[in-house]
Amino acid sequence: MVEQSEIIKIKQLSKKMRENILTMSLAAGVSSSHFGGSLSTVELLATLYNNVLKFDIANPLWDDRDRFILSKGHACLGYYSVLCEKGFFAKEDLNLFEKNGSFLLGHPVINKKKGIEFSNGSLGMGLALGIGVAIAAKKNKKNYRVFVLIGDGECNEGSIWEAAMSAAHFKLKNVTAILDNNNLQQTGSNDDIMSTKDLANKWRSFNWDVQEINGHNIPEILAALNHVSEKPKLILAKTIKGKGFSFSENNNNWHHNIMTKKQYDEAIKELNEQK
Amino acid sequence: MLSIKKYSEIFKTALNVGDDKVNENLKYNEIDEWDSIGHMTLMAALEEEYKITLKTDDIVDFSSFKKGIEILKKYNIK
Amino acid sequence: MNKNKIFNKANFKIWSRLGMRATFGVAALELSNNVDKLMILTGDVSTSAGLDRFKKKFPDKYLDVGIAEQNLIGIGAGLASEGFNVITTTFAPFQTMRCCEQIKVNLGYMKQKICMVGLASGLALGTLGYTHCCIEDVGILRSIPNLSIVAPADSAETVKAVMASIEYNNSVYIRLTGDASINQVYEDDYDFKIGKSITLKNGKDISIFASGTMVKVALDCSRILSQNNIDAEIVNMHTIKPIDIQKVNESAKSSKLIVSIEEHNVIGGLRSGIAECLADIKGSPRFIFFGINDTYSKGGEYNYLKEQFGLTASVISKKIMLKLKEN
Numbered sequence: 286m287v288e289q290s291e292i293i294k295i296k297q298l299s300k301k302m303r304e305n306i307l308t309m310s311l312a313a314g315v316s317s318s319h320f321g322g323s324l325s326t327v328e329l330l331a332t333l334y335n336n337v338l339k340f341d342i343a344n345p346l347w348d349d350r351d352r353f354i355l356s357k358g359h360a361c362l363g364y365y366s367v368l369c370e371k372g373f374f375a376k377e378d379l380n381l382f383e384k385n386g387s388f389l390l391g392h393p394v395i396n397k398k399k400g401i402e403f404s405n406g407s408l409g410m411g412l413a414l415g416i417g418v419a420i421a422a423k424k425n426k427k428n429y430r431v432f433v434l435i436g437d438g439e440c441n442e443g444s445i446w447e448a449a450m451s452a453a454h455f456k457l458k459n460v461t462a463i464l465d466n467n468n469l470q471q472t473g474s475n476d477d478i479m480s481t482k483d484l485a486n487k488w489r490s491f492n493w494d495v496q497e498i499n500g501h502n503i504p505e506i507l508a509a510l511n512h513v514s515e516k517p518k519l520i521l522a523k524t525i526k527g528k529g530f531s532f533s534e535n536n537n538n539w540h541h542n543i544m545t546k547k548q549y550d551e552a553i554k555e556l557n558e559q560k
Numbered sequence: 561m562l563s564i565k566k567y568s569e570i571f572k573t574a575l576n577v578g579d580d581k582v583n584e585n586l587k588y589n590e591i592d593e594w595d596s597i598g599h600m601t602l603m604a605a606l607e608e609e610y611k612i613t614l615k616t617d618d619i620v621d622f623s624s625f626k627k628g629i630e631i632l633k634k635y636n637i638k
Numbered sequence: 639m640n641k642n643k644i645f646n647k648a649n650f651k652i653w654s655r656l657g658m659r660a661t662f663g664v665a666a667l668e669l670s671n672n673v674d675k676l677m678i679l680t681g682d683v684s685t686s687a688g689l690d691r692f693k694k695k696f697p698d699k700y701l702d703v704g705i706a707e708q709n710l711i712g713i714g715a716g717l718a719s720e721g722f723n724v725i726t727t728t729f730a731p732f733q734t735m736r737c738c739e740q741i742k743v744n745l746g747y748m749k750q751k752i753c754m755v756g757l758a759s760g761l762a763l764g765t766l767g768y769t770h771c772c773i774e775d776v777g778i779l780r781s782i783p784n785l786s787i788v789a790p791a792d793s794a795e796t797v798k799a800v801m802a803s804i805e806y807n808n809s810v811y812i813r814l815t816g817d818a819s820i821n822q823v824y825e826d827d828y829d830f831k832i833g834k835s836i837t838l839k840n841g842k843d844i845s846i847f848a849s850g851t852m853v854k855v856a857l858d859c860s861r862i863l864s865q866n867n868i869d870a871e872i873v874n875m876h877t878i879k880p881i882d883i884q885k886v887n888e889s890a891k892s893s894k895l896i897v898s899i900e901e902h903n904v905i906g907g908l909r910s911g912i913a914e915c916l917a918d919i920k921g922s923p924r925f926i927f928f929g930i931n932d933t934y935s936k937g938g939e940y941n942y943l944k945e946q947f948g949l950t951a952s953v954i955s956k957k958i959m960l961k962l963k964e965n
Contacts, residue, residue, distance in 0.1 A: 417720075425720065
């Protein structure tokens with residue numbers, strides 16, 4: 286059973302992350318930002334970084350750290366938010382989002398000292414990297430775990446399935462993939478654009494241990510992350526794109542959009558009114 | 561005339577094996593050392609020792625210790 | 639590393655009989671003795687890459703990812719990020735094009751170091767059709783930063799290139815050309831450095847730059863040309879990127895004519911690299927180039943295809959002599 290105090294901590298972290306996401310979206314100005322797809326990952330990342338992922342802020346390159354790869358690279362607002370809250374970089378740095386020469390771009394740029402393991406953004410590539418890192422762990426006789434967050438639209442990419450096949454073939458029980466299943470991709474729903482119907486069974490048939498959860502329910506997320514299996518694990522997280530704000534939930538206009546000051550103020554108000 | 565003793569020695573040196581592995585029944589791919597890399601090493605060694613240049617067809621046909629002796633008869637070996 | 643021990647006359651001869659691919663297998667075995675944390679990854683091509691012996695002897699250093707080239711580079715990069723010395727190999731078109739974006743993002747953009755070995759590039763597998771030939775790899779990869787490109791002239795140079803790339807600071811693509819009866823260019827040991835061309839023969843009249851199997855063709859040209867009183871300098875431009883600009887500049891100063899010969903599309907490869915250098919030189923000499931003229935011809939045997947594209951010493955020499963007669 287999860288301690289209530291832990292759940293509260295993670296909820297508070299999620300709230301701070303949503304605030305940071307708003308900050309960065311506003312900073313992006315007319316460049317726009319991937320608001321919706323970042324919001325659906327908040328509870329997943331908050332739970333992972335608060336209670337599960339092993340890392341050392343004083344030694345970000347610690348050999349035994351768990352590795353997290355944001356394969357769904359455009360969801361970086363959530364990623365940067367949690368890295369910031371956990372102390373990988375200063376809060377002020379969030380204002381550098383998408384600024385000239387910044388280390389915080391619209392897709393992650395490799396910067397291991399700041400907690401960013403790889404440059405992602407071209408969908409479909411992060412899982413293979415994770416497989417390589419997981420194989421390295423076995424060869425180096427290390428116990429760290431590898432977590433890769435992928436999107437459902439991203440599952441259109443054949444390279445995801447190449448990687449999925451190989452994780453099972455190489456018996457990589459140190460790999461956990463978290464699938465942010467918000468049912469929407471860039472220009473429409475998964476069903477409209479390219480149906481990934483029955484993702485759970487697809488991954489099961491690739492010999493992964495699949496758990497289906499509510500991606501915003503913290504106890505469910507925790508249980509799934511801590512679940513032990515001999516197979517590579519897939520956490521199929523049912524999420525809501527744009528989760529957390531009334532104007533963005535399930536509204537695909539917020540896949541990539543401009544955050545105005547007015548919108549920002551309204552959103553902050555809504556966030557503060559939430560428990 | 562081909563000296564079997566010398567011929568065997570070439571096998572042993574080229575394939576880096578001992579007396580126990582080289583005999584008249586030895587065939588290509590029968591031992592680890594006589595794989596495709598070992599084969600070309602052997603061919604080069606035979607050419608070097610006997611001062612000949614083997615034809616490609618003969619290299620391909622050279623499938624055993626015995627067959628090799630047959631093939632080398634075509635060449636002018638002193 | 640006992641490099642000098644294996645680079646001897648006898649081995650050079652054996653390796654030339656093996657051909658570049660099997661020689662790569664020999665190089666792999668040699669590396670396993672000396673290189674820390676070596677990992678060789680293939681896409682279901684162990685035999686074709688001459689790696690059967692390596693696979694048997696060092697199964698823990700060998701990984702087959704199956705026919706999945708995007709995964710090949712992704713996994714390779716993941717291993718490289720954790721300190722492994724990674725070599726990947728499969729047939730050239732699949733090694734460079736199926737996973738081109740992974741090469742860009744992982745090797746170019748993130749600088750995860752991998753040595754990629756492209757098997758049977760050029761026209762060697764012409765009887766299988768152009769899906770298995772590769773006349774585009776150099777051109778495509780040249781535009782990816784942080785990636786060097788080497789085309790060894792013969793089997794001995796293949797071993798040198800593989801060893802040099804392990805010590806090099808960037809990723810390297812090694813382009814293997816020719817078939818099993820590869821012609822020997824080098825008989826004795828010599829110095830090899832990525833980025834430094836090798837002048838195989840000095841000549842005061844013209845300069846011929848060649849890469850891969852065309853180096854032997856260039857040497858054959860020089861014999862024909864000297865019989866016609868033309869003294870040709872022959873340069874093995876094994877590294878097409880970064881190209882040896884200094885050498886091109888030097889040759890451009892003294893030669894009447896610059897020639898390039900490659901078993902690659904005339905667009906994007908060695909010719910383009912040299913032309914880029916020459917464009918910067920005031921009053922540079924005329925430039926004549928040989929390669930595949932931007933076309934997918936009908937298939938056929940290796941020698942037949944080379945003849946079709948005029949990639950033979952007799953045809954090239956004739957055209958050079960004609961060009962020199964022009965005003």
